[in-house]
Amino acid sequence: MRRTYFVLASLIAGLVVVQAAAIALGFGGLAHHVAQGGTFDKTMMESQESAFTGDIGFPIHGINGGLVIPLVAIALFAVSFFARFHHAVRWAGLVLGLVIVQVMLGYSIVDLPYAGAVHGGNALALFATALLAARAARRATPGSPRSADSEDARLSVGDATA
Numbered sequence: 001m002r003r004t005y006f007v008l009a010s011l012i013a014g015l016v017v018v019q020a021a022a023i024a025l026g027f028g029g030l031a032h033h034v035a036q037g038g039t040f041d042k043t044m045m046e047s048q049e050s051a052f053t054g055d056i057g058f059p060i061h062g063i064n065g066g067l068v069i070p071l072v073a074i075a076l077f078a079v080s081f082f083a084r085f086h087h088a089v090r091w092a093g094l095v096l097g098l099v100i101v102q103v104m105l106g107y108s109i110v111d112l113p114y115a116g117a118v119h120g121g122n123a124l125a126l127f128a129t130a131l132l133a134a135r136a137a138r139r140a141t142p143g144s145p146r147s148a149d150s151e152d153a154r155l156s157v158g159d160a161t162a
């Protein structure tokens with residue numbers, strides 16, 4: 001389970017990178033389209049038709065962020081109860097909490113553009129937290145609910161008293 005935890009947490013970090021790439025692709029394509037004299041309006045925004053090169057980035061961002069990442073975060077949280085290492089549930093809960101906030105901010109951007117600033121920053125917090133969760137799983141001592149950190153602390157106390 002610790003291995004599954006590690007894979008899921010690492011996967012979330014990787015999917016956040018996909019999110020950044022997808023949205024940059026979408027807005028890069030939009031900027032290019034407008035720079036070439038093209039226009040973009042509400043009808044095009046809501047249309048399922050391809051409007052310009054790179055517009056695929058928007059649906060990728062929406063599906064990955066609104067569905068895939070939340071499902072992986074829920075799976076990580078469920079697995080965390082069986083991973084049996086120090087703070088496994090805490091890290092997974094933090095990741096899931098940041099994902100929930102991120103999705104809520106994402107769906108608010110159109111009505112509240114300033115939410116975009118928090119959305120971008122929170123994505124970095126999510127990326128870092130997912131990596132820290134993966135690292136905690138990797139460093140945990142197999143067969144023990146203790147983390148590598150607490151195991152190290154116990155060993156140094158043993159060394160000091162020897």
Ligand code: HEM
Nearest residue numbers: 016019020023058062065066069102103106107109120123
């Ligand atoms: C990595 C940096 C990120 C940036 C710069 C970013 C930027 C944006 C922007 C500009 C939008 C509004 C455009 C649109 O509606 O397509 C948006 C929407 C959204 N973002 Fe992100 N985002 C990032 C990461 C994430 C992550 C990690 C998640 C999920 C965990 C996420 C979930 C969403 C969702 C669900 C929407 C609404 C999509 C929709 O209305 O169809 N984003 N994001």
